[in-house]
Amino acid sequence: MGAKDTPDFDKRGGLITAIAQDHETREILMVAYMNAESFQKTLELGEVVYWSTSRNELWHKGESSGNTQVLKELRVDCDGDAVLLIVEQKGRAACHTGQRSCFFRVRDGEGWREDGEQVFDPAEVYGK
Amino acid sequence: MGAKDTPDFDKRGGLITAIAQDHETREILMVAYMNAESFQKTLELGEVVYWSTSRNELWHKGESSGNTQVLKELRVDCDGDAVLLIVEQKGRAACHTGQRSCFFRVRDGEGWREDGEQVFDPAEVYGK
Numbered sequence: 615m616g617a618k619d620t621p622d623f624d625k626r627g628g629l630i631t632a633i634a635q636d637h638e639t640r641e642i643l644m645v646a647y648m649n650a651e652s653f654q655k656t657l658e659l660g661e662v663v664y665w666s667t668s669r670n671e672l673w674h675k676g677e678s679s680g681n682t683q684v685l686k687e688l689r690v691d692c693d694g695d696a697v698l699l700i701v702e703q704k705g706r707a708a709c710h711t712g713q714r715s716c717f718f719r720v721r722d723g724e725g726w727r728e729d730g731e732q733v734f735d736p737a738e739v740y741g742k
Numbered sequence: 743m744g745a746k747d748t749p750d751f752d753k754r755g756g757l758i759t760a761i762a763q764d765h766e767t768r769e770i771l772m773v774a775y776m777n778a779e780s781f782q783k784t785l786e787l788g789e790v791v792y793w794s795t796s797r798n799e800l801w802h803k804g805e806s807s808g809n810t811q812v813l814k815e816l817r818v819d820c821d822g823d824a825v826l827l828i829v830e831q832k833g834r835a836a837c838h839t840g841q842r843s844c845f846f847r848v849r850d851g852e853g854w855r856e857d858g859e860q861v862f863d864p865a866e867v868y869g870k
Binding site for chain 1: 748
């Protein structure tokens with residue numbers, strides 16, 4: 615697989631999976647999607663730009679909250695349909711709920727319990 | 743979001759994203775998919791069972807190679823369309839290429855360089 619056909623955006627209809635991992639704690643912060651344009655923007659800016667599949671638009675992470683993700687390293691997987699973004703998370707929180715990581719619920723028996731770190735109050739950051 | 747509607751398999755046509763992370767090194771090993779059946783099987787077995795989108799069948803990771811993933815912890819993200827699998831990787835390698843992690847290529851300028859750990863020779867493990 616050469617540099618030009620990586621990532622392979624055609625494999626899954628134009629999108630690749632993008633996983634954000636904290637560069638220091640190695641915690642997984644979130645997972646979202648990128649298209650070719652957002653991938654290029656991310657490399658140009660040095661900050662993570664996803665593709666929002668709900669709004670169908672470029673999503674420069676942290677534009678609203680200030681919690682941008684500064685790109686430290688970018689990796690691609692063996693079949694080219696996913697990237698791993700090693701980032702510095704500004705504001706210490708990636709999740710729109712104010713949790714540090716979007717993966718703040720852990721399986722416990724037949725259900726889930728919360729096990730995260732509430733960093734900010736979303737009402738204060740995003741307003742009403 | 744209650745226990746019964748989590749994960750939300752309906753959100754993206756029956757599949758959720760499943761990220762495997764090593765429980766000790768916190769390295770991201772691979773990313774794949776799960777449907778409701780593979781999610782249930784994973785909980786029952788205590789070993790990771792993905793849904794193969796190329797073969798359209800259950801994929802008990804490590805069935806061929808012996809490199810199973812023993813589930814240590816399972817987390818779900820805020821909107822329920824992704825899970826994080828904290829695993830013990832048997833055989834020390836997750837990737838079918840014999841690399842420890844599928845994310846063995848790192849962005850370097852305009853291209854990619856390999857930066858991984860070759861654990862096994864795929865020709866020996868999978869045969870011809």
